[in-house]
Amino acid sequence: MTGDLDSQRALVALGCRIAAARGLVDGMLGHLSLRVDDDRLLVRCRSDSDTGVAFTAPSDIRLVRFDGSAGAAGELDGYRVPNELPIHVETMLADAQHLAVAHLHPPAVVAADLAGVTIRPIYGAYDIAGAWLARDGVPVYQRAVLIRTRGLAKEMVAAMGDRPVVILRGHGITSAAATLQQAVLQAISVDGLARMALRVLSAGGTLHDIDDADWEDLPDLGPAFTTDAAWRHEVARLRAD
Ligand SMILES: [Zn+2]
Numbered sequence: 001m002t003g004d005l006d007s008q009r010a011l012v013a014l015g016c017r018i019a020a021a022r023g024l025v026d027g028m029l030g031h032l033s034l035r036v037d038d039d040r041l042l043v044r045c046r047s048d049s050d051t052g053v054a055f056t057a058p059s060d061i062r063l064v065r066f067d068g069s070a071g072a073a074g075e076l077d078g079y080r081v082p083n084e085l086p087i088h089v090e091t092m093l094a095d096a097q098h099l100a101v102a103h104l105h106p107p108a109v110v111a112a113d114l115a116g117v118t119i120r121p122i123y124g125a126y127d128i129a130g131a132w133l134a135r136d137g138v139p140v141y142q143r144a145v146l147i148r149t150r151g152l153a154k155e156m157v158a159a160m161g162d163r164p165v166v167i168l169r170g171h172g173i174t175s176a177a178a179t180l181q182q183a184v185l186q187a188i189s190v191d192g193l194a195r196m197a198l199r200v201l202s203a204g205g206t207l208h209d210i211d212d213a214d215w216e217d218l219p220d221l222g223p224a225f226t227t228d229a230a231w232r233h234e235v236a237r238l239r240a241d
Helices: 002-021 087-092 107-114 125-135 150-160 180-200 214-219 223-241
Strands: 029-036 040-044 059-067 100-104 165-169 172-177
Touching: 002 029, 002 040, 002 100, 002 180, 002 214, 002 223, 029 087, 029 180, 040 087, 059 165, 087 150, 087 172, 100 180, 100 214, 107 165, 107 172, 107 180, 125 180, 150 165, 150 172, 172 180, 180 223
Parallel strands: none
Antiparallel strands: 029 040, 029 100, 040 059, 100 172, 165 172
8 A cells, every 4th residue: 555655645736726726725724635444544734834725745745643633654744634533533433435535615515505505406417426416405504613523523523424525614615425526526516506696696596406307317417437537537637727
């Protein structure tokens, strides 16, 4: 596993920069993680020279134990784990499929929730993966607290249930998946749904779920497109910025 660590570290850092470039996190707050084994994860940490999530470097991604300590093979070296590390640990412990966790503060999602807008499948082929994600529901954890204890993180996980994304009221989102790419892409989809909902409302429209009859013609386009090509695009647009 150690041989993979540097590439995993680079991937988590890339995910942080992509999330920031997509407007899913502003400034210093927000972090991504990747589970490494039974008791350790790579997580975006902070140093005294940190310049924000948009500028995350692979060296900002540190290997720590689930209790936040550096441990025998850990490596904090002056970096500090996020206050909200329990978000990552409890989300991973809740489901063995949750190998990657993105905790972000997307303003559009927070605004939509505060406006009383529930994330619903208001569009279809515009973003098929997003539509299905919305169809099955994006729950809300109703507390606006800093999730810095395991107890609060367990509350959030309970609100999340068996869904891959949970909205944290007045705070942000947590997105979990088997891969780092998927966790970030899910977050981008939820942000897209929120932005579109706000746009429809600000144009004077009302929000409606798409017709039930449309679902059978909204096929899963497969991971080669939905994940791989989508991720290549995210990487390319980041580089073009
Ligand atoms: Zn947060």
